[in-house]
Amino acid sequence: MTMTEPVVSAPFFLRGESVEGRQATHRSRDLGVVFATPTIDLDRAVYPRTEVPPLLDVPLTEIIDFLVETGLRIRDPENPFVRECIERMAATHVLPRAVLHQQVHGATGYLDKRLLETVVEQNFPDPRALDEWVPKQDFTGRRSFVRAFAPRLVHVLPGNSPGVAVKSIAQGALVKAVNLFKMPSSDPFTTVAILRTMAGIDPGHPVVKSMSAVYWRGGDESVERVLYRPQYFDKIVAWGGGDAIDNVVKYLGPGLQLVSFDPKTSISMVGREAFASGAALDDAAQRAASDVMILNQEACVASRIVYVEADYAAADRFCERLHAHIAEKAAASGDARPLDPDLREEIDALAMLDDEFRVWGRTDGKGLVIRSDEPVDFHPINKTVDVVRVNSLDDAMKYVNVATQTVGFYPFERMPDYRDRLAAGGAQRIVRLGDAGPSTIGNPHDAMYPLHRFVHWMAHEDGQHP
Known part of the structure; x- marks a missing residue:
């Protein structure tokens, strides 16, 4: 000092x-x-x-x-x-x-x-x-x-x-x-x-x-x-x-x-129904952005990984819309901290691997989306989210564990099909995509x-x- x-x-x-x-x-x-x-x-x-x-x-x-x-x-x-x-x-x-x-x-x-x-x-x-x-x-x-x-x-x-x-x-x-x-x-x-x-x-x-x-x-x-x-x-x-x-x-x-x-990590799961129309795609992307940006992604309930049931072209369309909504919320938050130097270095390295990853945005703390085939090996934070493309949401279940806190899910009608399997994997809470924030009063934590x-x-x- x-x-x-x-x-x-x-x-x-x-x-x-x-x-x-x-x-x-x-x-x-x-x-x-x-x-x-x-x-x-x-x-x-x-x-x-x-x-x-x-x-x-x-x-x-x-x-x-x-x-x-x-x-x-x-x-x-x-x-x-x-x-x-x-x-x-x-x-x-x-x-x-x-x-x-x-x-x-x-x-x-x-x-x-x-x-x-x-x-x-x-x-x-x-x-x-x-x-x-x-x-x-x-x-x-x-x-x-x-x-x-x-x-x-x-x-x-x-x-x-x-x-x-x-x-x-x-x-x-x-x-x-x-x-x-x-x-x-x-x-x-x-x-x-x-x-x-x-x-x-x-x-x-x-x-x-x-x-x-x-x-x-x-x-x-x-x-x-x-x-x-x-x-x-x-x-x-x-x-x-x-x-x-x-x-x-x-x-x-x-x-x-x-x-x-x-420590917990919250995730999102987006089914193929999100790509039925442009309106559905934008709705799902906006809901996912809301969950990512809870407390500027500082909270445990804030989503860090989004599993998307789509081919590469559709997944990229989702990433583009998701980044736009995150950037909009980031600008309104007044928080423009750049990413930690170590995290910036890792993401900059991923951006050069075009065959395996795509990146939307910059490491300037104004919102960034990574598309990958498997979850990244670092902890996304400060308005950063990893979109993992899967052929089926069933393929995402192997990544759920006891450190998975909240799962934001879309479409809503498929939630009952997954809640038992999510609980068996160790997850503690499933909500509609976009509703990860306030929980039902008196529910388990x-x-x-x-x-x-x-x-x-x-x-x-x-x-x-x-």
């Missing part, structure tokens, strides 16, 4: 209190921007197991009402914490300021009363278990009580989507957890801004007291060897790339579990009901028979 290089300040939030400081400096992952944080007080970051979690006896209805009020406060244009957050994040994040603003404010749609109630109802067969010990009786007459007990969670947040912070805070509150959020280097701001907003509503509220947010460099053993222990936490809820997950896995053992939203996995399921058996 040079003496003249600006330093962005990133405060912490520990069990209800904002903590300022600039004792430690770090660099953001993508842009290499320097930011400063306080040193981590590990004692304050851990909630003792000898104390009952603050939210345990707070009714779920009260928690939901508090989250709804938080959403209103975040959307308030005069909220100083959110304004400061977006200003600082614009310096460390690859996404443009307007997209970041939209992400943070748009994510508050999750803090809707009906939505939160639906999420709970879909995750728990009997939501009363979050509030009380629910009586049970088996067919032999043996009685017991079951509770979804408040867990102790470490959340390793991703850097690609600031909106995940809103969702993770809400989910941690719904299960009445004690939460420690490890913020990402590209966004060490959003989580604290939300928690400071909550503290502005009621600094003594149990939701506020159950939340902490700090930053440390992923893989820093001086921190992780202390925190990642079962005497402090029940589960690590980890988002992010392979390195982030690998950093967590080595600490797992009896009493400390992993709930992983690990990454092949699980997350809140059901977060809680500590506790049984009290009294041994009494009627």
